[in-house]
Amino acid sequence: MRLADLSKRSGVSTATIKYYLREGLLPPGRQVNATTAEYDEGHLRRLRLVRALIQVGKVPVATAREVLGHVDDESLGRTIRLGAALWALPQDAEPDEADPAVAAARTEVGRLLELLGWETAREMAPLSPVHRSLVVAVAALRRLDYPWDAELMAPYGALMMEVARRELDFMETHASDAEQVEMAVASAVLFQPVLRALHRLAQEEESARRYGIE
Amino acid sequence: MRLADLSKRSGVSTATIKYYLREGLLPPGRQVNATTAEYDEGHLRRLRLVRALIQVGKVPVATAREVLGHVDDESLGRTIRLGAALWALPQDAEPDEADPAVAAARTEVGRLLELLGWETAREMAPLSPVHRSLVVAVAALRRLDYPWDAELMAPYGALMMEVARRELDFMETHASDAEQVEMAVASAVLFQPVLRALHRLAQEEESARRYGIE
Numbered sequence: 001m002r003l004a005d006l007s008k009r010s011g012v013s014t015a016t017i018k019y020y021l022r023e024g025l026l027p028p029g030r031q032v033n034a035t036t037a038e039y040d041e042g043h044l045r046r047l048r049l050v051r052a053l054i055q056v057g058k059v060p061v062a063t064a065r066e067v068l069g070h071v072d073d074e075s076l077g078r079t080i081r082l083g084a085a086l087w088a089l090p091q092d093a094e095p096d097e098a099d100p101a102v103a104a105a106r107t108e109v110g111r112l113l114e115l116l117g118w119e120t121a122r123e124m125a126p127l128s129p130v131h132r133s134l135v136v137a138v139a140a141l142r143r144l145d146y147p148w149d150a151e152l153m154a155p156y157g158a159l160m161m162e163v164a165r166r167e168l169d170f171m172e173t174h175a176s177d178a179e180q181v182e183m184a185v186a187s188a189v190l191f192q193p194v195l196r197a198l199h200r201l202a203q204e205e206e207s208a209r210r211y212g213i214e
Numbered sequence: 215m216r217l218a219d220l221s222k223r224s225g226v227s228t229a230t231i232k233y234y235l236r237e238g239l240l241p242p243g244r245q246v247n248a249t250t251a252e253y254d255e256g257h258l259r260r261l262r263l264v265r266a267l268i269q270v271g272k273v274p275v276a277t278a279r280e281v282l283g284h285v286d287d288e289s290l291g292r293t294i295r296l297g298a299a300l301w302a303l304p305q306d307a308e309p310d311e312a313d314p315a316v317a318a319a320r321t322e323v324g325r326l327l328e329l330l331g332w333e334t335a336r337e338m339a340p341l342s343p344v345h346r347s348l349v350v351a352v353a354a355l356r357r358l359d360y361p362w363d364a365e366l367m368a369p370y371g372a373l374m375m376e377v378a379r380r381e382l383d384f385m386e387t388h389a390s391d392a393e394q395v396e397m398a399v400a401s402a403v404l405f406q407p408v409l410r411a412l413h414r415l416a417q418e419e420e421s422a423r424r425y426g427i428e
Contacts, residue, residue: 011357048358056354078425083418113415120422121415130418134411140270141404143225144262147388155380157412159373164416166369168424174361184421188414190355193306195413196406197348198371201327201335202378203402204297204344208334210382211292 003029006039010047017047023061025050025068045179049186057189063090071181078181083124085185091129095136105139111150116157167191217243220253224261231261237275239264239282259393263400271403273304285395292395297338299399305343309350319353325364330371381405 007014020026026046029037046068053059053067070076070084095102109131113122125131141148167187175183221228234240240260243251260282267273267281284290284298309316323345327336339345355362381401389397 052354052358077427079418079421079427082421086414086418118415118419120427121419124418128415128418130411130414133407134415137404137407137411140266141401141408144266144400144404146401146404152384153408153412156377156409157416159377160409160412161416161420163370163373163413164420167417168420170366184417186358187360188417190351190358190360192410192413193347193351194355194367195370195374195409197306197344197351198367198374199377199406199409200300200344200402201332201342201348202371202375203381203398204293204300204338204342205332205335206375206378206382207293207296207398213291213293213334 001039001044002036003039006043006047009044010051012047012051020047020050024065025061045182049182052186052189056193057089059090059189063088067185071185079120081181082184085181086188087129089185089188091133093136095132095139099139101139101143102135105135105142105148108148108150108153109135109138112153112157115150115154116161118157163195215253215258216250217253220257220261224258224265226261226265234261234264238279239275259396263396266400266403270407271303273403277302277304281399285399295395296398299395300402301343303399303402306347306350309346309353313353315353315357316349319349319356319362322362322364322367323349323352326367326371329364329368330375332371377409 001009003014003017006012007017010017012020017026021028026043029039029043031037049071050064050068053064054061059067067085067088070081070088073081073084076084095106097103110122110125113125121128121131138148138153167184171180171183171187215223217228217231220226221231224231226234231240235242240257243253243257245251263285264278264282267278268275273281281299281302284295284302287295287298290298309320311317324336324339327339335342335345352362352367381398385394385397385401
């Protein structure tokens with residue numbers, strides 16, 4: 001398809017598409033003559049992922065370029081490509097190692113991964129920014145005197161594993177191999193607001209059931 | 215306790231505590247003479263909630279004041295106090311009603327609440343900013359051609375209800391009646407990063423199990 005069709009089908013203006021091309025977020029089309037290039041379904045899919053990252057995920061352009069670089073790196077296996085892409089997404093604040101709540105949180109997160117039997121997460125822990133985010137979040141709860149330990153977290157971990165399994169099942173049935181890493185990255189960005197909203201709605205609903213509305 | 219002890223026990227500087235007092239985020243202490251006020255465990259608890267909102271939740275001071283006003287409004291029942299406080303927290307972008315993906319998302323969210331039997335959420339839908347956030351998040355997925363309908367969302371809704379039930383069980387056993395609304399608001403802000411990090415760790419773990427690491 002031509003640039004104008006790519007714009008129409010994606011809902012992204014031609015000016016924005018040209019900007020993404022210049023920034024290397026979208027691979028160039030196949031040049032058919034000096035002034036015209038041809039784009040395919042892969043471009044359309046990539047354009048939607050770029051919009052998800054930048055418009056919904058508020059990811060800076062340079063970060064989006066790095067994330068997409070990992071998605072496209074076919075020298076890596078699927079898990080590593082996905083992991084590298086997810087790790088390149090903007091992360092929460094780094095833990096303050098001088099804070100005793102951080103040390104306690106790190107111990108509990110370590111015990112949690114052991115309880116859950118998440119072997120890869122344990123091995124990756126020293127490198128993983130996601131692991132560090134969890135330590136920071138648990139430390140914040142513990143500073144507020146929530147007795148937030150491995151036993152208390154384990155059922156939530158099991159529920160989130162159930163969510164992750166459903167997501168991967170969905171991807172396996174709805175996406176080709178080549179598309180699955182793209183889809184996993186888009187869903188890491190787009191799915192989080194769905195879960196957050198469902199969680200808050202569930203809190204209100206269950207509160208109304210237990211305590212009534214008056 | 216005196217201001218200096220409140221500062222020591224909370225880890226918040228006396229200058230910041232004085233700022234919170236001036237801004238009405240913390241109720242005044244009991245004046246024991248012209249220059250000294252006495253603070254109690256309620257002040258300590260409130261100070262921790264204020265820090266959670268402002269430092270972890272990045273909530274603006276004016277918004278935090280509004281949230282706390284709802285928490286303290288004893289003319290309201292518990293569900294309404296909690297709901298009003300949660301609704302006053304910063305929300306995601308408003309839905310663009312001209313977008314056909316938004317109309318389709320609203321229909322699916324309506325069907326979802328019917329499938330789940332969430333009666334309060336259905337009644338509150340026209341008023342609830344949480345409901346609007348869910349519509350926006352689902353519309354973003356549908357624009358990317360995810361076939362995201364009520365049947366697909368229902369199991370995630372059920373999992374989030376399981377999370378909410380565990381949270382309320384925890385609050386009922388660990389907090390007095392007066393503290394429960396405060397605790398629910400703190401956990402709405404502080405618990406979300408824990409769930410998000412657990413979710414991403416679970417994605418990596420399950421991906422490694424299915425596809426290996428190479």
